[in-house]
Amino acid sequence: MTEPNQLDADAGLTRNGEAGVSARRVFDQARAEAAVRELLIACGEDPEREGLRETPARVARAYRELFAGLYTDADSVLAKTFDESHEELVLLTDIPMFSFCEHHLLPFHGVAHVGYIPNEAGRVTGLSKLARLVDLYSKRPQVQERLTSQVADALVRRLEPRGVIVVVEAEHLCMGMRGVRKPGSRTTTSAVRGLLRTSASSRAEAIELIRGRR
Ligand SMILES: Nc1nc2c(ncn2[C@@H]2O[C@H](COP(=O)(O)OP(=O)(O)OP(=O)(O)O)[C@@H](O)[C@H]2O)c(=O)[nH]1
Numbered sequence: 001m002t003e004p005n006q007l008d009a010d011a012g013l014t015r016n017g018e019a020g021v022s023a024r025r026v027f028d029q030a031r032a033e034a035a036v037r038e039l040l041i042a043c044g045e046d047p048e049r050e051g052l053r054e055t056p057a058r059v060a061r062a063y064r065e066l067f068a069g070l071y072t073d074a075d076s077v078l079a080k081t082f083d084e085s086h087e088e089l090v091l092l093t094d095i096p097m098f099s100f101c102e103h104h105l106l107p108f109h110g111v112a113h114v115g116y117i118p119n120e121a122g123r124v125t126g127l128s129k130l131a132r133l134v135d136l137y138s139k140r141p142q143v144q145e146r147l148t149s150q151v152a153d154a155l156v157r158r159l160e161p162r163g164v165i166v167v168v169e170a171e172h173l174c175m176g177m178r179g180v181r182k183p184g185s186r187t188t189t190s191a192v193r194g195l196l197r198t199s200a201s202s203r204a205e206a207i208e209l210i211r212g213r214r
């Protein structure tokens, strides 16, 4: 069993190298409101006009919710595990996912598929925890590749499974609404660990189940 995620008070890093995530981090509502107000002014808007008067407070509250994953320790989601003597694939598909690209703070959204093969003891976790894990890592400023591997690595740490596969399919609004303007283009990322990486037949089974899910 790996050690639980320990927080490094000085560096704000978790022991497993998860950058910038600290359970001590708190959301500063007043600061967020002031920043939104400044942004409106910088854009040439009048934050005192009626329609915008409550906007800084609303936006700050929205960000608090949208970045909720910054304030939770990932391993706590998987704190509860149980032995079910199930040694074959467990796969949760089409988990809705909403995140923010850290480059433009614009949403990217789509679905995640998360699967693992439990270890010899059959250690599993509640199915909802797989979706909670996706939520936790997506509700942060992110890049899709990191989101995908963070979910996989959290499962490796806490369940010590024989294999893990995480696939994320998402559309990035920073590529649709602006910039290169390619709405509808989708990015697929995968993170595969253990047996699902080394065994072609195990991986093929998982991918077939992910592909043929509809
Ligand atoms: N690899 C990766 N890139 C991303 C992700 N989200 C956004 N990006 C990209 O991050 C890049 C940032 O590029 P920059 O050149 O610094 O920013 P920019 O001038 O706004 O780039 P454009 O979007 O091309 O206009 C863009 O190519 C985005 O498409 C992600 O999750 N993963």
Ligand SMILES: [Zn+2]
Pocket (backbone or CB within 6 Å): 101, 102, 103, 104, 105, 106, 172, 174, 175
């Ligand atoms: Zn972006």
